[in-house]
Amino acid sequence: MPTRDELLRELRRRVQLPAAEHAALLREVRGDLEGMVALLELQGHARAEARARALAALAPSEEALAALAQVHRPLYRRLTAGVAQGRLRLAEVSAVVAMAVLAALAPVVPLVQGGRLPPLPAGTLSVCAGLLLANMGWYAFRGFVRRDADVEDLERGGRTQAGLVGLALSAGSLALAVHVWQVAGAWQRGPGSSGPEALRLVAEASTATAFMLGVAILGVFGALALLQGIMVARDIERELGELVESLNPREGRR
C-alpha cells in the first residue's frame, strides 16, 4: 500500500486534470470504493476480497486517467492544441509582460509628459503595481484559463504577491515620508509665500498615499484569489489522504 505522499506524487505526475476536477474525481472514486466494498461485504464477500474487487473495478488506470484528461481538457488547451508549445509560452509571457509595463507606466506618463522624472519612491510604486498586476494576471491565467496551476505554483505566486505588497507599502510609505518632509520644509520657509507650494505637496502626498493603498488593496485581493486556489489544491490532498485511509487493509476502518 503506497503512502499518502507517494500516491500524491504519482497522481500529480499522472493526472493532468484542472484542480477542481482533480479533487472531484478523488472524492467520487473514494465514495464509490467505500460503497462498493460495503455492498460486497453485505452480499457475503470477505473484506479483503471486496476491497480487491472494488480496486480492480474502480481505481483508474493510466489509460482511464488519460481519457479523463481528454474529457476535462480546458477550452484554452483545446483551442491551442495545434500551436507549438514554445511559441505559445512566449506569447503568453509576452502578453503578461506587456500588461505589467503598461500598468507600471500609466501613473508616471503624465509626469514624464510634463518634463519631470518621477521621484524614486513613486517610480518604485509604479513598478510594484505593474509587477503585482503581472503576477496576479499570470496566476489567474494559469488557474482559470490554462487550468494547470498546482498547489506549489499557487503558493509560489502567493509568496511573490506578499513580497510585492510589502515592497509597495514600503515604497509608498517612503514616498509619503518624503512628501511630509517637503511640506514641513515649505512651511518652515513661511506660510505666506510657500502656501501654494505646500498645497501642491499635500496634494502629491495624498495622491501617493491613495496610489499606495490602491496597489496594496489590489495585491491583497490577488493574494485572496491565490489563497482560494491553494485551498482547492489542498482539498485534493485531503481527499487523497481519505482515499488512502479508505483503502487501508486494517480491519474495522471504514
Added chain:
Amino acid sequence: MTQQPNLSKHVNELLILATLRSGPAHGYEIALAVERDSEGTFSFQHGTLYPILHRLEKEGLIAGAWHGRGRKRRTYALTSKGEAYLVGETRQVKSLFQDLIRILEGPTHAYA
C-alpha cells in the same frame, strides 16, 4: 466505405445509459449492475467507467449530482436527451448486429 463506429466504446456507453433507465445510481452500482445483468459478459475494470460517465455528463445524456451529508457521493441519472439517444442507438445497434448475423449465417457467394 463509411467509417465504422468504435463498437466497444459505443457498447460501454449504451450499457451505462441502459442501467440508468432503472433510476439514478452511483458509479459503483452501475459497474456492479452491468456485470450482474450481463452475467459477467461485460464488466468495467481499472476505472474505465469514469471517463465514460464524465463524457456522457458533458454531452448532457446523464446528469451527475452530489448527495449525502459530510462525505458526499456522486450519483448519475438519465436525462430525457439520454433516453432519446439510447432509444435511437439501440435501434442502430440492433440493425448492425442483424446485418452481421445475416452475413455470418447467409449463403457464401461464388466468385469467378
